[in-house]
Amino acid sequence: MCTSSHGDAAPVSTVVADTKADATAPDPRLVADLVTANRILFDQHVVDAFGHASVRHDKRPDRFLLARSMAPALVTAADILEFDLDGNPLAAHGRPVYLERFIHGEIYRARPDVVAVVHSHSHAVIPFGVVRSHKLRAIFHMSGFVGVDTPIFEIRDCVGDGSDLLIRNRELGAALVKSLGQKSVVLMRGHGMTVTAPNLPDAVYRGVYVDINARLQLEAIGLGAVNYLTESEGRATAAAQASQVGRAWDMWKMKVEGKL
Amino acid sequence: MCTSSHGDAAPVSTVVADTKADATAPDPRLVADLVTANRILFDQHVVDAFGHASVRHDKRPDRFLLARSMAPALVTAADILEFDLDGNPLAAHGRPVYLERFIHGEIYRARPDVVAVVHSHSHAVIPFGVVRSHKLRAIFHMSGFVGVDTPIFEIRDCVGDGSDLLIRNRELGAALVKSLGQKSVVLMRGHGMTVTAPNLPDAVYRGVYVDINARLQLEAIGLGAVNYLTESEGRATAAAQASQVGRAWDMWKMKVEGKL
């Protein structure tokens, strides 16, 4: 069943008081990193014109940063907006916002450990969201964070047949979070996936490698019975790789900056 | 059976009076968009040296715009010709025209709702045109327009064995339209596909995502039983995405213009 853990979804107000100038403005370096994250995700084929990345506000944990509605490849610092956890943008000044910002807000509300979120329709994960006979799980040490049993969010369990599959409100966001539980990745049937991480470079890393994992898993399944990472190997490799993410982030960043 | 809905195909005249200078010349912005569409379709691997895109004339619904016979990647505004619905070019001035222009003319004749058409041999759709055991259908929300049951045009039903598979005349164009019916996509066995849309950016979007859908569907079928979008989910997602197409078009346009 699809029930959310909170009762009353606040009505979405599209303009809230601007807080940019006050002492709780986000660190400009965090904003710059979010711009870089958007560009890396496009360059690494995790997002195309669709999909988005967010990061929790560094001074106000009840807020998060997310671009206005636009192609990730084109995002600049001026396009980064602040949102409260209900998904209300602060100082959008009439600029359209992503329909699915509730994915981010509800995850930040329910999961204090999460600092960054990537939502994508990256290609290799789609088959694992629409087929039940094989679960998406970690196949190599680069993607230990995938674990052994990736949940699938089925929106039909919430709203029945006929939806547009989008996470258009807090209720659907909360239902997605319920599927996610304490995991890092949740597949969304006929739609894509959402991945969480304790920091922005790790969220980008996970967005990239969950797709690679899915591709390799699909191929391995075609070859024969697969010897997957165990649960404890998943934990150990995830911990080991977490210390190495900077190596990938730095290179990907140089690449989108034209320095590689 | 392959019968066309019209009786008498007019003989093709290759030169008709030039109407470029009169008050019914197409909007130059529409011509520019058609040039952009050609370049995007190449850049996104929907067409290679072959395949074509057209748009209905904005002032004369009984005419359409299509490049002269050439590689889409090289099309400029000067290469865009006007055609009547019988497939006769106006003011071609001896320049060769696409053999298969009848695909476009017959669709515009039979489907007043259609404003743009893309014909391609994009790779992932080919297997679905030559295999009957799995129908091409929408697997994720980005391609809800594909629906649940894509028709396949079998030219052998019209002309028997031994044809070159091309839509070389009005009769074959009309037969293709009959297979298409009121759908957005028709597969052509051993040849490619044709997709229709209510505007040019949407036709390009559909040309891109029908191929992605086919690729993902092929992979998912290899994995297990597929939970496809239902008919009403297809309609709802298609409506939702129609409002977002500009985001993709704008980015793709920047890319072919070297700004990304």
Place this chain on the structure above:
Amino acid sequence: MCTSSHGDAAPVSTVVADTKADATAPDPRLVADLVTANRILFDQHVVDAFGHASVRHDKRPDRFLLARSMAPALVTAADILEFDLDGNPLAAHGRPVYLERFIHGEIYRARPDVVAVVHSHSHAVIPFGVVRSHKLRAIFHMSGFVGVDTPIFEIRDCVGDGSDLLIRNRELGAALVKSLGQKSVVLMRGHGMTVTAPNLPDAVYRGVYVDINARLQLEAIGLGAVNYLTESEGRATAAAQASQVGRAWDMWKMKVEGKL
């Protein structure tokens, strides 16, 4: 059995009298086209550092043009050598030549209709050379030249186990030609393929599309029973496409010249 149609293979002499200056020097435009062909084949992923393309001499049908032993992507006009049909280079001036030049010489000897030859290890054709349960055959109109039954050359039938699989001499070249027969394409088990054509642009076109055909066929076979082109459809589509090859050649040429 692997027997060649000629009896005595002339010993390979690596230096023969230079004939460049005489009246039978090849047309410089043909040499330039062969350079372009080499670069296109690399750019289109038909060859990597290995594989080669040749063209029959335009004034002396008993000779052919082929680069010295080098990566196709780097070939310039100065690297094009003249060979006699026995595979002897004229005026190589000590420069190394391809070990497998006998593929070309023996085809030109046996097939007066052939004007250009491409030999590659392009990826998608390899599986069809090592698996007997599915024959490589035309799946769409772009590759009608593939026909319905592509022969496989098995070098073990000639020299038994333990060879390096290369066509190192006239006898092996002649045996390959025997497998090829009057077809356009011959697969070479565990090695690659060789394709013939009546002119150089068509040989390049066929090198590109035989690989695409193989890729699409592999995918279609995974999907279900395939409705292939019939023999007469193969002939009709090959004839139709032959008239359109220039469209691809011109675009590919612009691409390798950095104009696209």
Place this chain on the structure above:
Amino acid sequence: MCTSSHGDAAPVSTVVADTKADATAPDPRLVADLVTANRILFDQHVVDAFGHASVRHDKRPDRFLLARSMAPALVTAADILEFDLDGNPLAAHGRPVYLERFIHGEIYRARPDVVAVVHSHSHAVIPFGVVRSHKLRAIFHMSGFVGVDTPIFEIRDCVGDGSDLLIRNRELGAALVKSLGQKSVVLMRGHGMTVTAPNLPDAVYRGVYVDINARLQLEAIGLGAVNYLTESEGRATAAAQASQVGRAWDMWKMKVEGKL
């Protein structure tokens, strides 16, 4: 069982006396080649931000050269460090080193014939490391060095469940070498592969083609029963290709230097 052939692993000292200035400094051309190898491996998609290549010291066979811990694409001559066979860096000056340098040290210790080593997580080899029903073996003449029976290193046999799969010490390095035996390639379950060669260009060549071989083998297995290279064909093709590696190396080098 996973037992190593040596008894006492020396404790890792992170700083050893600098020997750069003495008469046994490596040939600068060898260092330059190792930089080139790193860049080629990235450009050819064998490594991403992870994976590494080494070469045995040309004057001291008890030492090897390997970059400090960083993305291979960014390596310059200043990043190349010298290591002893125990995996101790000389003159690292506090710079972090690869966790898995023991792969290299233990191979150079046990295999005097080996001059260069590449360790990668290249995508196509992963399925063959996690599936036992099909062994990775040579499918075409470009990869005869793969042979007929590639060993798989299973780290669980050494340390049980719960490791991070990395070769973090001499014992694990020695165990990997035991799996490798006298072969060129060893797969590492859920991790990647390591390939050895008698020189650096050949190690790069093998890193590239072992991945291509895996890709083609996966596809061929999906098509039907595969006619692989025999053991003697593998040896003969490997010997033949060894003489041609320069052609690939020179082209790949020009490509990473922006000259192609």
